[in-house]
Amino acid sequence: MTHRISALISAFGVLPAVLLFILAVREYRSGASALWIGAGAVILLVALSALARDVRRLRAGPTA
Numbered sequence: 001m002t003h004r005i006s007a008l009i010s011a012f013g014v015l016p017a018v019l020l021f022i023l024a025v026r027e028y029r030s031g032a033s034a035l036w037i038g039a040g041a042v043i044l045l046v047a048l049s050a051l052a053r054d055v056r057r058l059r060a061g062p063t064a
Contacts, residue, residue: 007054010047017047 024040 010051017044
């Protein structure tokens with residue numbers, strides 16, 4: 001049950017990460033620093049890796 005909750009939290013965490021990345025691209029296009037895109041990409045990749053880890057844990061099945 002804990003793994004399901006963790007996967008659900010990770011899935012909902014990807015949404016703000018995607019929105020932040022879209023915001024970073026828009027800010028960069030309007031003349032902001034390229035660090036916006038770098039930070040947005042890093043946050044998105046961390047959120048996606050957490051989701052992938054939780055999904056793999058769910059697919060592995062119960063350990064005990």
